[in-house]
Amino acid sequence: MLVALTSKGQVISLVMPLYTPEFLHSLRKLTEFYCPVCKQKVILKLGQKKIWHFAHHYHFPCTLTQYEAESERHLKGKKELFTWFETYHQAPILEHYLPELHQRPDLYLPQKRVAIEYQCSNMPLEVIKRRIRGYHQEKLANVWILGENRLKRKGLKTKLSQMDLMMMHDQSIFRNLNQSPFVSPYKLLFFNPSSKIFTYIHHIIPLTPTQFISERKDIKMSHINPNHLFTMPLSHSPKPLANEWNKHKQRERLIPHKYTSQTEHYLRTLCYKKNRVYYQFPSFIGLPHYSYIRLETSPVHWQYWIFLRYINNAKPYARLSIKRMIKEIKYYIQKGILRERKNIFAPSLEFAIKIYLNQLCYLRVLYKIDKDFFIHPDWLNYDGSSIETLIQKDHEILHKLHTIYKHK
Ligand SMILES: [Zn+2]
Incomplete structure (x- = not known):
């Protein structure tokens, strides 16, 4: 995780404001850090290999266990996305804890009441189901952005797991009754934090239990603003499909x-x-x-x-x-x-x-x-x-x- 509390309850975010390494090294000597959710001690990791982050002690994992062992990709993606929303004045909150749901989305946009999850690794389907249900109960929009490591595509065919499919929801489905065989309201959004590219997999049509045909659009993060992330016009050419x-x-x-x-x-x-x-x-x-x-x-x-x-x-x-x-x-x-x-x-x-x-x-x-x-x-x-x-x-x-x- 990228956010923790000091002994005095001060919030330390490793994304904004940008602390110098010297400051963080000395801070580490002055105070302990605590998880904002379970209040257990966490360790500030200032290593060379992985992006700086807080981690629970191996033997005392968080009560929100899914936040353990975050991959480098996940930490990096979360950071990039946060900065991007911040640049466009969306006032994102990093790892905002929603106590009524006992959930902590990677990013939260309070003005629009949107929870954003950046998902790179596999998670039990039950956990995802519970999270989506929770967001619905609290009338929060929830947006899932998948790690580009999950994108398994060959030509026009994409392999999607049950978990990927659960993250593909589009309200327009129920309004769009267009029956042309290659028009589909289904899309998935992927993000690669290294290249800073968003990838849309869109017009998704089922082919086999695991394979789907679809179109693809890559767009640089710097060429799009958050308001258009989900209203981005995606061109459609049915012939190759x-x-x-x-x-x-x-x-x-x-x-x-x-x-x-x-x-x-x-x-x-x-x-x-x-x-x-x-x-x-x-x-x-x-x-x-x-x-x-x-x-x-x-x-x-x-x-x-x-x-x-x-x-x-x-x-x-x-x-x-x-x-x-x-x-x-x-x-x-x-x-x-x-x-x-x-x-x-x-x-x-x-x-x-x-x-x-x-x-x-x-x-x-x-x-x-x-x-x-x-x-x-x-x-x-x-x-x-x-x-x-x-x-x-x-x-x-x-x-x-x-x-x-x-x-x-
Ligand atoms: Zn915790």
Whole structure:
């Protein structure tokens, strides 16, 4: 931590004002230091390797244990962010203790009632959940900035953990019902204290249980002011995302997974029983949408499941009961064959399923009367199509879906 109290109760911050090394060395001889939260003695570390900081004694950790063993990156990031908010007169408070919550965000902006957490290391999901809930109870906005060490990106694909996903919340989600397949209100903000660069990962769309496609924007800290940090306009180019998506579907068709998940195993068995070839799934299986983040199962897999269960053998004009479908999906989630994501800000399961059925209506696999969905008599199942044809269809269908929404 960067803030402690002296024996006389004076606050010493290692960020502002800037104390000289001589002053701090002599202060260390004159007084003990205490943790502002648990009031235990802490040690002022003025070493060469790590940024100067206070640390609890190894055997007497803080009651707010998550503040122990802060990494160099975390200390440095916190310091940089503090200075930056300070420069723009946001009156940030470093490590401000909120006793009613028993929480101490890295930074607190009292004017706007915003708690800012700079998160570099992993934390138990329960702790994060409790913290977010606490901020909500006290009606504090909470902003999570992730350490750039957490950013695992290859091309347009980013690997995100359950913890990263919990930090991705955007109020606009519930207002933005735009259904274009590559528009997403989800974004994450990363910060690298060494290069002083913010990285936005935005338009996040789920691809597999751990992989997400998204766009990226890097911006130097000196080129942005705190007021724009979360309203920064982020440009959107869906075409590369669509290409990446199609590549993924192509791999799903051509390259068997090294490890078959329970879902895939179930689907392969079902295909075998129904005398279908697994990789020959119709191109309307595996469609993207941000709301599909609700399901941890890959879109290709759960949409395949819906197809095999409700569409494949259904008679033309047959009515689909959404109620029954949702009930059954929940049952399969219980059985572990399908998986749902918990603890994230995302639309409901019902919403996600309805979006998919609507997409199927645009592609004339289903049709809709009022709120009910029916099997379209002319839907194309592509049975017996060559792999080349199917891959071609994958591209066409995504393009079609994208253009329909563009003109709406
Ligand atoms: Zn303490």
